[in-house]
Every structure is written in C-alpha cells, then in structure tokens.
Amino acid sequence: MQLDKTEIVIRQRTAFELLDLSLLVLRRHWWPIVTTSALLGLPLIALDVWAVYWMLGEDAYLAAEHLVEPQSAMRWRHSIHLFLLYFIQFQIISLPTTVFLGNQIFYEEMPLKKLVRRLWPIAWRCLIVLGLVRLGLVSFILEWFVDRNEVFDWTAEFTLLIVVTGISLLIRACWPFAPEILGLELCPLRAGWGKEITYGQRSKGLHQLLMSDHMARFIGASFFGILMTLMILGGCLFAQGVSTGDWRWNGWFDHLYIPVAMWLSGLFFAVFRFLSYLDSRIRLEGWEIELRLRAEADRRRAAMLPPDAGGEIVSAQVTT
Amino acid sequence: MPPSLKKLDCFARVITPENIEFEYALAGPFQRLPAFIFDFFIRAVVFFGLLILVAVLTSWLPLGQIVVTILALLMFFLFSWFYGIFFETRYNGRTLGKMLFKLRVISVDGRPINAVQAALRNFLRLADMSLMLSLQVFDPEAPPAYVIPTMLVGLISMTLTPRMQRVGDLAAGTIVISEGKHHSPWNHQPEDLRAFGLAELIPATFQVNSSLAQTIGLYMENRKRLSTMRRHEIAKHLAEPLIREFELLPDTSPDLLMCALYVRVYLSExxxxxxxxxxxxxTPVRPMTPPPVSSSFSLGPQSVSAQSMSVDNSPK
Structure with a gap:
C-alpha cells in the first residue's frame, strides 16, 4: 500500500466541498456502493417495511375512524415510522460501504466476499455499538411492541418516535464516526494485552474537539438529506404521474417510492460521512501530512537498501 | 483498481486560448445552492418591496389595481429571467449570491462569460429545475399545470458531467468555479530560529526531489494547527531516518528538523x-552536552541537540 497514493486528494475541505465531492465519489464507484449498501440495507429495509405494514391495513384504519381523514393519517404514521427506522439503523446499513470506501481510497480492491470476511470478526462489537448503544436494533424491536389498536401508542410508539429518535439524533450529531472507528480503525471495545486504543478512547479523541463542527455538519446534512429524499420522491411521482395519470399518494408511494428514496439518499450520505471522517482526521491529526511523511520515509528506506534487497530505487536528482 | 485513475477532487484544469493552464476549484450543486437561495431571497424581497411601493403610489388612481397587476407581472418576468443575465454580464460572471459565496461563472476555456452565454445559461435554468410535478399532486381536481420543480435534471447533470455543469452550463459552455483562498508553501518562516542553524548541519550532498520538497512544504503549511505532541508524532516518521542519515544526535527534535529542511529547500541563501x-x-549559547533527560518525548525547540547549537554558532 502506497500511503500517499490515495484516490481522493487528501486536503482540508468545507462541508459544501465535501458534499460535492461525495457526488464525484458516488459517480465513480456507484456500483460497489450500491452493492455494499444493499448488503445490510435491503434486508433491514425489507424488515422495516414488514414491521410497519399493518399501519396501512383495515384494522389500523378502523382504529383511526374517528379522525377526519383516517387513511391519510395512517399513511403519514406509516411513512414517519419507516423513515425514522431507516434513520436510526443507517449506521448499521452504511457499515459495509464505509469499509469499502476506506480501502478504495488506497486503491485496495474490496470485493463483496472479502468485505464479508473483513466484517465477520468485528460483527459482535458492531452489533453492540451500532445495534444496542446506538439503538439501531432496539428501534426495530420496539416497533413490534407498538399497540395496533391505538391511533397513537403512548408507551412504545412514544418511546420510539421521541425518546429513541431524540437520543439517536444527539448521538449521531455529536459522535458520528462510529462505523469508521469500528470498521476501518478496528478499535476493540476493551483494551487487550496489547493495550490497543479502545473504541471509547478513539471516539473521544476523534469527536470531542470538533463536536460543534460535527453538529453543524449534521444539521446541514439533514437538511440536504431531506431535500434529496424529496427530490427523489418527486422523480418517482413524476414517472408515475406521467405514465398513469395518477398523481396521488398511493400504495406504490408507501411500499416502493419511500424506501427507494431513503435508500438512494442514504448511499450519498454514507459517502458524505466517510469523507467527513477523513476531513476530521485531517483537521485534528494532520492525517494528510502524516501519510505523505510516512510515504517519503518508506521511499527513502527503500532507496537506502541495496538493489538486490528488492528496494525501490529512487532517483536522487534534484528536481526542486 | 489501478492507481493511474484520475484523483478525485473538485478541480478542473482549464487551458486558455493563449495556451496557459489554470486550475480552478469547481463548484458543484451543494456549493451553488446557498448562492441560488440567496439570489432567490433577494429577488423576492425586491419584488415584494417594489410591489408594495407601486401599490401605495397608485392607490389614488381609479385603475390602480389593474396597474399594480400589470406591473407585478412585468416585474416578475424581469426578475425571473433577467436578474441572472444582468448581474452575470455586468459583474463578470457573478450575481449577488455568487459574490457573497465567492463563486464565479467562467467559460470552459477560462475566459469571462459574455451576455449570450449568460442569457443561455439563465434561460435554461427552467430545464435544470425539471422534472416538474403537476399541481394535481396536491389536489386531483386542479388543472394539470407542471409547476412544482424537483431540480432532478440539474442534479443528475452536475453529477454526471466531469466539470459539474448543469444543462444551462453545457449549452452555454460555462463552468462555475469557487474562488476560495489558495495556499502556498513559500511564505512560512520557522518561528524557532535554531532551524536556520540546524539547516546548516544537513549535508551538502543531501538531495531533495520534488516529492520530498512538496511534503516538507505541506508540513510547514499545516504544522501550526497541530499540537506539539502531534507535530512530533508526525514528523518523526521522516525525521528519524534522516537523523540517522545526517548523523545528528538522536534526541534532535523531529519538528525542528522538518523546519530546518524547509529552510534548506525553500529559502534563498x-x-x-x-x-x-x-x-x-x-539565542543564548546552549551547553554542549545533551539535556539530562533525553527521550523520544523531548519535543520542540528545547530538544535541539547540543551538537547543532555548537555548530551553528560557529562562523560559516
């Protein structure tokens, strides 16, 4: 691995530049990003759709019949649940994409099989951090406890929509880079004999000094995320309206357009979060300089070796 | 994936008709959006401000309402279609929003845009705002008027084109660039003057290639934002082999050696x-002996070796 040979130019960028660069990365690697994102994304989204399907059934409409527009109210309820489940689970869904991108920037190929082999040993710690601490799987379990005979369940539904979402928002805004720390830096949850840096220590080091920056970026990204999801939904609606003449919010919208729109904008924001992680490391740790210095040191070391030792011979000519 | 793949960054190389090459920072949809929103806001404020003014001034006329309606339509037409054209032609590719967010529209060959280009890219804004949704989205009984923009065409066009051009830019042969500040490795003086002394200890035979020179420049550009500890950590990757190569004392500060290399490479005699x-x-003369506690944590200027101090105090 040549440490200064990165596919993305390593330099400090503004949040807007990172958003634009995310589009370029997505354009170049759209297929691996789609497949890696589908690895956990499709099963989880399918489970979410299954878990909230009942909200569009007759029983749910009957429970809401005292409302002015029960069908519309239940549609909104269904969409909000689906959207929040996806949002809370997004860090789990985007983990394979993060690992792919982390290797891709050093031109290291990461086919799907290799990616799965890479993720398998860290699955347990990812499950604990992303699934339990960051509530990704907790939210899914909670969804099953929502009372189906109520228009709004003040226990499980309130906990899911307000408490869990609130905690998740706070964690994601202030400590966004858990998938990168677990998937790329491979930090363990507890220090072993080697006294490795633990997940907690690394998270503190990476997030604490730039917390206000992270929050500002999170707010900006949320705005653009909602905008992008609406744009994609608009595109789906346009295709439906032009082809069938039906411009209304219907079953296709509930079961297909919303999950697709969320998933597609999720692809983009997985890339954006990874680029923000690089940017944080550059700002905090001078990562771009470290990579360059380490590469230079490697080159000098190789140049010092005799040719038969397999070292790379570098021309010593002054070219400044 | 071969490393020969073009590096990803929001930059475009432009070769002018005079065969001069420039590198511009491209502005994609997300950098342009705040300027677009600001321009929209300005237009809305001016439009409604003028409308209220006209309404007040014509309130005494018998046909005041009709006059206000006609003027409103006229102003709406002018603001919608000619705001961008006027400002981009008059102010060298910049509207008020672009001025605020340091963006500029230029031709793909690097020249300033002309009125025709400005008109073309602004008239085609409508295409970029497509796909348009029908009003029937909100009410099935509404007329099928396609007026709700999704802006998908513009976003897809900017994503797919290498210079992040929307349809209007492609038609007019323009790009939007960001005029942020540029960094230079040439203007950094090491604050620790002993770097000048240490630079004299670097063997005259030591040769610096362009890659190493760029690395040293990058380090100097950025070292001030790093903590002393982090500077030490980063610099030692390269400094440690060089300290051995130059036969300096082992506790020579890696950061100071990097500064000395900068002095050697970038500063004139x-x-x-x-x-x-x-x-x-x-600088007072330091003792010849190394500091009593020398370790890898001897950071910053204090750890410059006695050898270096003794040498750079001698006349050259």
Whole structure:
C-alpha cells in the first residue's frame, strides 16, 4: 500500500466541498456502493417495511375512524415510522460501504466476499455499538411492541418516535464516526494485552474537539438529506404521474417510492460521512501530512537498501 | 483498481486560448445552492418591496389595481429571467449570491462569460429545475399545470458531467468555479530560529526531489494547527531516518528538523544568512552536552541537540 497514493486528494475541505465531492465519489464507484449498501440495507429495509405494514391495513384504519381523514393519517404514521427506522439503523446499513470506501481510497480492491470476511470478526462489537448503544436494533424491536389498536401508542410508539429518535439524533450529531472507528480503525471495545486504543478512547479523541463542527455538519446534512429524499420522491411521482395519470399518494408511494428514496439518499450520505471522517482526521491529526511523511520515509528506506534487497530505487536528482 | 485513475477532487484544469493552464476549484450543486437561495431571497424581497411601493403610489388612481397587476407581472418576468443575465454580464460572471459565496461563472476555456452565454445559461435554468410535478399532486381536481420543480435534471447533470455543469452550463459552455483562498508553501518562516542553524548541519550532498520538497512544504503549511505532541508524532516518521542519515544526535527534535529542511529547500541563501544572523542575536549559547533527560518525548525547540547549537554558532 502506497500511503500517499490515495484516490481522493487528501486536503482540508468545507462541508459544501465535501458534499460535492461525495457526488464525484458516488459517480465513480456507484456500483460497489450500491452493492455494499444493499448488503445490510435491503434486508433491514425489507424488515422495516414488514414491521410497519399493518399501519396501512383495515384494522389500523378502523382504529383511526374517528379522525377526519383516517387513511391519510395512517399513511403519514406509516411513512414517519419507516423513515425514522431507516434513520436510526443507517449506521448499521452504511457499515459495509464505509469499509469499502476506506480501502478504495488506497486503491485496495474490496470485493463483496472479502468485505464479508473483513466484517465477520468485528460483527459482535458492531452489533453492540451500532445495534444496542446506538439503538439501531432496539428501534426495530420496539416497533413490534407498538399497540395496533391505538391511533397513537403512548408507551412504545412514544418511546420510539421521541425518546429513541431524540437520543439517536444527539448521538449521531455529536459522535458520528462510529462505523469508521469500528470498521476501518478496528478499535476493540476493551483494551487487550496489547493495550490497543479502545473504541471509547478513539471516539473521544476523534469527536470531542470538533463536536460543534460535527453538529453543524449534521444539521446541514439533514437538511440536504431531506431535500434529496424529496427530490427523489418527486422523480418517482413524476414517472408515475406521467405514465398513469395518477398523481396521488398511493400504495406504490408507501411500499416502493419511500424506501427507494431513503435508500438512494442514504448511499450519498454514507459517502458524505466517510469523507467527513477523513476531513476530521485531517483537521485534528494532520492525517494528510502524516501519510505523505510516512510515504517519503518508506521511499527513502527503500532507496537506502541495496538493489538486490528488492528496494525501490529512487532517483536522487534534484528536481526542486 | 489501478492507481493511474484520475484523483478525485473538485478541480478542473482549464487551458486558455493563449495556451496557459489554470486550475480552478469547481463548484458543484451543494456549493451553488446557498448562492441560488440567496439570489432567490433577494429577488423576492425586491419584488415584494417594489410591489408594495407601486401599490401605495397608485392607490389614488381609479385603475390602480389593474396597474399594480400589470406591473407585478412585468416585474416578475424581469426578475425571473433577467436578474441572472444582468448581474452575470455586468459583474463578470457573478450575481449577488455568487459574490457573497465567492463563486464565479467562467467559460470552459477560462475566459469571462459574455451576455449570450449568460442569457443561455439563465434561460435554461427552467430545464435544470425539471422534472416538474403537476399541481394535481396536491389536489386531483386542479388543472394539470407542471409547476412544482424537483431540480432532478440539474442534479443528475452536475453529477454526471466531469466539470459539474448543469444543462444551462453545457449549452452555454460555462463552468462555475469557487474562488476560495489558495495556499502556498513559500511564505512560512520557522518561528524557532535554531532551524536556520540546524539547516546548516544537513549535508551538502543531501538531495531533495520534488516529492520530498512538496511534503516538507505541506508540513510547514499545516504544522501550526497541530499540537506539539502531534507535530512530533508526525514528523518523526521522516525525521528519524534522516537523523540517522545526517548523523545528528538522536534526541534532535523531529519538528525542528522538518523546519530546518524547509529552510534548506525553500529559502534563498540570503534569507538563510539573515535567519542565522537573527539567531545569533537572539539565542543564548546552549551547553554542549545533551539535556539530562533525553527521550523520544523531548519535543520542540528545547530538544535541539547540543551538537547543532555548537555548530551553528560557529562562523560559516
């Protein structure tokens, strides 16, 4: 691995530049990003759709019949649940994409099989951090406890929509880079004999000094995320309206357009979060300089070796 | 994936008709959006401000309402279609929003845009705002008027084109660039003057290639934003082999050695001589022996080796 040979130019960028660069990365690697994102994304989204399907059934409409527009109210309820489940689970869904991108920037190929082999040993710690601490799987379990005979369940539904979402928002805004720390830096949850840096220590080091920056970026990204999801939904609606003449919010919208729109904008924001992680490391740790210095040191070391030792011979000519 | 793949960054190389190459920072949809929103806001404020003014001024006329309606339509038409054209032609590719967010529209060959280009890219804004949704989205009984923009065409066009051009830009042969500040590795003076002394200890035979020179420049550009500890950590990757190669004392500060390399590579002989002179005037002579506690944590200027101090105090 040549440490200064990165596919993305390593330099400090503004949040807007990172958003634009995310589009370029997505354009170049759209297929691996789609497949890696589908690895956990499709099963989880399918489970979410299954878990909230009942909200569009007759029983749910009957429970809401005292409302002015029960069908519309239940549609909104269904969409909000689906959207929040996806949002809370997004860090789990985007983990394979993060690992792919982390290797891709050093031109290291990461086919799907290799990616799965890479993720398998860290699955347990990812499950604990992303699934339990960051509530990704907790939210899914909670969804099953929502009372189906109520228009709004003040226990499980309130906990899911307000408490869990609130905690998740706070964690994601202030400590966004858990998938990168677990998937790329491979930090363990507890220090072993080697006294490795633990997940907690690394998270503190990476997030604490730039917390206000992270929050500002999170707010900006949320705005653009909602905008992008609406744009994609608009595109789906346009295709439906032009082809069938039906411009209304219907079953296709509930079961297909919303999950697709969320998933597609999720692809983009997985890339954006990874680029923000690089940017944080550059700002905090001078990562771009470290990579360059380490590469230079490697080159000098190789140049010092005799040719038969397999070292790379570098021309010593002054070219400044 | 071959490393020969073009590196990803929001930059475009432009070769002018005079065959001069420039590198511009491209502005994609997300950098342009705040300027677009600001321009929209300005237009809305001016439009409604003028509308209220006209309404007040014509309130005494018998046909006041009709006059206001006609003027409103006229102003709406002018603001919608000619705001961008006027400002981009008059102010060299910049609207008020672009001025605020440091963006500029230029031709793909690097020249300023002309009125025709400005008109074309602004008239085609409507295409970029497509796909348009029908009003029937909100009410099935509404007329099928396609007026709700999704802006998908513009976003897809900017994503797919290498210079992040929307349809209007492609038609007009323009790009939007960001005029942020550019960094230069040439204007950094090491604050620790002993770097000038240490630079003299680097063997005359030591040769610096362009890659190493760029690395040293990058380090100097950025070292001030790093903590002392982090500078030490980063610099030692390269400094440690060089300390051995130059036969300096092992506890020589890696950061100071990087500064010395910078002095050697980037500063002229005259600047180096001035630096040495300033160092002699300001720095007291340190003892010849190394500091009593020397470790890898001997950071910063204090850990410059006695050898280096003794040498750079001697006349050259």
């Amino acid at each position: 005259e600047q180096r001589a001035q630096g040495r002179e300033r160092m002699r005037q300001t």
